[in-house]
Amino acid sequence: MNNMRRISAILLALMLVLSLPAFAFADSKAPYEELNYLNGQLRVGMECAYAPNNWQESEASDTNVPIENVPGAYAEGYDVQWARIIADYLGLELVIVKMDWDGLIPALNEGQIDAIVAGMMDTASRREAINFSTPYHATEYGMMVNAGSPFEGAKTIQDFKGASVLGQKDTALDTVIDQINGVEHLTAVSSIPDMVARLQQGACDAIVVNVENAPAYMAANPNFVLITFAEGDGFELPAKGSCVGIRYDDNDLVALVNEALAGVEQAQRDEMWNTAAEKAPA
DSSP states (O other), X not given: OHHHHHHHHHHHHHHHHHHXXXXXXXXXXXXXXXXXXXXXEEEEEEOSEETTTEEEESSOOSSOEEBTTSTTOEEESHHHHHHHHHHXXXXXXXXXEEOOGGGHHHHHXXXXXXXXXXXXXXXXXXXXXXXXXXXXXXXXXXXXXXXXXXXXXXXXXXXXXXXXEEOBTTSHHHHGGGGSTTOEEOOOBSSXXXXXXXXXXXXXXXXXXXXXXXXXXXXXXTTEEEEOOOTTTSOOOSSSEEEEXXXXXXXHHHHHHHHHHHTSOHHHHXXXXXXXXXXXXX
8 A cells, every 4th residue: 555655656746747837947958068177167257347248236136146256246237148148058057257357368268267258359469368259249439538628529530639548458448549640648547447537537638438338437427528430530440349258278168159149139139238238337
């Protein structure tokens, strides 16, 4: 009799499992075998200080991710949502690591992180150190000045001749400044918030910015004015947009990341960007 009861209980449990809808298991994807060396995690590095791409928050939400090396802090933003998509596609746990911009590539090659998702361009100089995915976001460069600036009416980058212009260290936001003839190219600073603060303080005439990021800067600084340029009058960029940085030896990871990126339609990309821009801190 006891054996019959045990058999009946097993059959009942089996029937319950089989009756569950297929989507009940959709969220748990097994990692790709070729990524076993990652030990079930995708460790992603970013600044957490480059809104709306990435920023830091103090409270958990449905969309942000804990920052491993900053207890009680969470990463949010456009890059964070891409990192979530990629990690989910790979069947890996997402781990966000906050780092200074100039430490991201060394950390990647030293194995501290597995990928950089931080609005980084695929440039020739960076290609000497790491590999890149296909772009996940296109970009355009413009200039930001204070209202009333003598350069406020500029139509081309060459109209900034004689201006003191500031960029971010180790990025194209700095290197493109040399395309302006007769410019006063200031020593680059380490972060976007530093650039914004220097412009606000009047320590420079202009800063180079990603046009798509500018609304967030202007929301926090109503005195700022964005200057954009017609095709042929602006900066020549070394790459078309943001890519995921990956170690050269991780060829399988590059291929799978590209698959993950390709699966996201432009409409969803636009929605992700607009949502990040709306949520970004002022």
